[in-house]
Amino acid sequence: MDRNLASVREVASSDNSLLLTELNLLELRKQAALARALLNEVERVVPSTGLAKSDNRVRTYATATAEELAQLGRRFLEVAAQMTQVKERL
Secondary structure (H helix, E strand, O other), X not given: OOOOOOOHHHHHOOOHHHHHHHHHHHHHHHHHHHXXXXXXXXXXXXXXXXXXXXXXXXXXXXXXHHHHHHHHHHHHHHHHHHHHHHHHHO
């Protein structure tokens, strides 16, 4: 099943919260993929021995990764709250 499309159940439902939750889950997956890509890049750029803190690449990737992980955490909480509300309605 293509996870970029809402399921028939969500589209056919008269309860828009199901569709909204499904769409938010898709966005969460995209955010998680971006965070994973950043973490992979950090692993590639920063050798296990480490780089000097003054290295601009380290600072750039560290900042971007921290921001993406913070946004991902916030979205996890939002979607979890939505899923709880939808579950209670079913």
